[in-house]
Amino acid sequence: MTTHNPNAKRLVYGHAQLHDCLAFADAETAVAEAAEITAIASARTWGEARQVRTMQVWNPVGPEYHDPEDGPADDEPFDINKVGSVADGDWPPMVAERAMKLLPQDLQARFGTSEATVLNGDILEIPMDREAELVAELRGRGYEVTRDDQLINVLDGRGFSPLVG
Template identity: 70%
Template sequence: MTTHHPTTRSLVYGHAQLHDCLAFADASTAAEEAAEIQALAAARTWGEARQVRMTHLWNPAGPECYEPEDGYPDDRPFEINEVGSVVEGDWPPMVTARASELLPRDLQRQFGSREGTALNGDYLEIPLDRESDLVAALRERGYEVTRDDKLINVLDGPLAG
């Protein structure tokens, strides 16, 4: 029987440039999520964008959001930073918000501060100078922690990079 933890025990983290602080993601899904974001960003037409399969995220260019008959035919050139939910910051979800789910509450309070955004909710701001202490505290608790700035910034979305 497996024990379920409220959070993953394997984390990837890095310097999230958009909020200029540390951000954390679930290492077991982060690379797949990043591949989904990159696949959508690489689509050249709305038809291609609609076909991008999402396992971890929802497709903001998908048929439930943009129909060909609404002026988005399959052959229309696609630019991810023109998609409404991307422009509004709703997709992909803010990478800096994930720490609130992934990190133990006491470490959130010790190392970060909850900050709000005008449109996209709260995130945990963890100053860059707290990195070594926070990583050490996580490792003491049995977390596997790996730094990957590029991956974290891909997860934060096309506008961030």
């Protein structure tokens, strides 16, 4: 039985299918982020999507990012892939970029490679075959690390992304 250290940095990680590498997220917020992404992506109408209130991610059709006067009416059917920021790959933000903020610099350099994407900035590409060694290193430094491939891929928009082929 493992004991929970309240001072430990908690991470969730998994195989990010879109970039075929390990990706990391903050375990404190990942589940709430995924719920917000799912709520927006699964909205049936534009009005329903606009009404999703978020605390962890930005709503790409919320009033601060999308003017309802310039788009579909609230009662029109909603398709997340018709939203510009989704079609451009900007929403949700790429999960593989988070390791650049979450992992210590020396581990980023040792286990990953910074790779530029065509339009959306850099990601830290960590090969899947480095998983055991990296996870052991993180745990040795006091991190609590849990693997959850499904959660990582929800955070990456895997269920609806037009970039998924």
